[in-house]
Amino acid sequence: MVDVVGLDGAILQLVVILTAFATVICGAPLIMFLSMGWFTRYSEFQNSLKGGALAAYLQRFWSTSLIHSLQDEGKLGQTGSVDDWRTCSDKNPELCERLFARIYHEQYGLVPFIVPFIILLLVAYAAAALVASNYVIPNCDNTLKVACVYKLGIPLLVSSLAGAFMFIVSDSVLSIRRKSLNISDVYWYSLRLFLAIPLAMVIMNAGAGDGPHIVTAFALGTLPIDPLMKIVRRLGFPQLTDQDKRDGSSDKLLVLEGVTLPVVATLESEGINSIEQVAAADPVLLSIRTGFPFRFTLRLGSQAIVRRHLGENAARLLPVGLADVVPVFLLVRALDTPAVPTSDSPDKYDGPFPRIETPDAVVQNAAVRLFPDDNDLQRQAITRMKFRQIAAEEYTVMLARITPPDTGL
Template identity: 55%
Template structure:
């Protein structure tokens, strides 16, 4: 810190330490407590045959390799024998899931971005401190060595960025939804404080307010502001492309939830139905059971079309009720399943709701076929093994 006074050096150390603790404390609490709570949420839902069904659906190659190593059989992938072995090997499935989870979302993945964030936060605090002038009270309008930015603009820019980072990280930690990518975004957000001050800075109080407000914006909101400033002609096209998505047709989905999905690159119902629910839950921060419910609705809509909302009044917009109907229809009902009375009448009612203009015989045959297809989905089998009697699913 050449050129700094003794007071500035001391102030830099104090402010740097304070900011580092303020930014780092919530993250440390998450890694010590919140991360394990999130992991146990998945463990409590995926047990025994439910976990086996999940691995068979989304990690079949890893599961087969694990079975080959455990049983010493290189032909475990032939036929369906590997599925039966997986169902009878809960400890093996549990070890494999734990290993996969740590690879995808383990504690070690947070180390590098965490160190980067703390380093950037400390550097920003020291830059702010070394450019603070001890002396006259009107020195806040004096230009600093940071590209000639005034002290008040510099404080407003870094203060707004710090406010966003701490508030957003605390909110994400409360939701147990903090991701590795979020920590990288926080570090970038601090780095953008100086460019924001250069773009929107000025000498008056209004400029300070603008800089502070912009500094509290998340990255995606800032990108929209920059695009509108640089390319105002695309504003209408952006508006047209931002029309309400079909994701809103899923029960329980609101515009903020759609925004979270879009931020993770999930823009269609087909993507929700095909996604790994564990990975999707981690990326979005939504509760695992809620994610399962959305995936369940997406699969039904993929098979039955956009008019599936007509089945909501009779409770057939999720895979599990359809699964129980299909099992009863095929004479495969088990005592652990909820009893389904008058299955033919239920199918007739569903067919009339979905295909009112078709011939009755044809529409009943189509609905039976579709119900059997939904029941045969690996996701449906997994969901039936997780909580077959849970009315929330």
């Protein structure tokens, strides 16, 4: 092998050392994540989704898998009605836990990380070997194909690959800190490192001097794929830029409490561009993809459900605390089954949620806020109807069963 590529033993030793060093730096964060961080993320979901909340989650987002699991376990007949499988799933929390574990491992388990992880290590090893062979051979000989890559200058090649390495390591460490590293991210890392050489070729033919070439190659090397695609689109298709700005406006996401511009950017990168998408998205998968805390993702979905039914008027309910689904659910429950004092004390209320003493007055206040121009009878009737629709949502039922109870959802 040494005779074929024209490298002596000392040079080959340097290649091996540099490739091993670069591969370890690139792979160490991923190994730490797979051995420790992944289990921490899994525990976060388990701590919130227990018992009835987990059953409600599976009924809402994985109903087919839940029905098949109940049938396979002999808990449900082949012709069970809707009420049968829902009731049966509520009575079998252990089955729901096993199903959730299986779904989670299929979507985000350790095994799916193996293939992209190996690909990334191979690409990192090849890139480091290429840099090492070019480093020890200052003059590119035409006979040494291993050191002559499309007639690229050595400083330009090294700067482009170094920028890509810097982005991969820094972004992977940041994603691991946020517990948001995904399988797709590892594939993107491999592609980003693979595109370092084509990117250097483009910069080399840009027509500037060697100095700006090297700086530009390193700067662009530190960028992820998405900004690079936007730069290419601006250069090749400038007419798309204004249209993208008009079509890609996500101002409506900013009306949700707790949503800032960085949060909007993260949601957009995962294809979430509207409030309706937030309401319909699986909160577990969305939390995994974005790296947001699970409770924060649930609250975004909670607000989105209210806005789905009330529109922009939902913001008027913020002062009275009815802009989230759990307070609405508790209000409807208080309307249907008024809270009664316990036998120990007339002032105590037996339940995990706060007591609502006069729910009719709360509904009247909310109706005035939502429909100030309608007559009192109509606006109260519409408000009650809307609140009951919100309380009947499967998402609402799931959040009402979250333990420990959280009235902020």
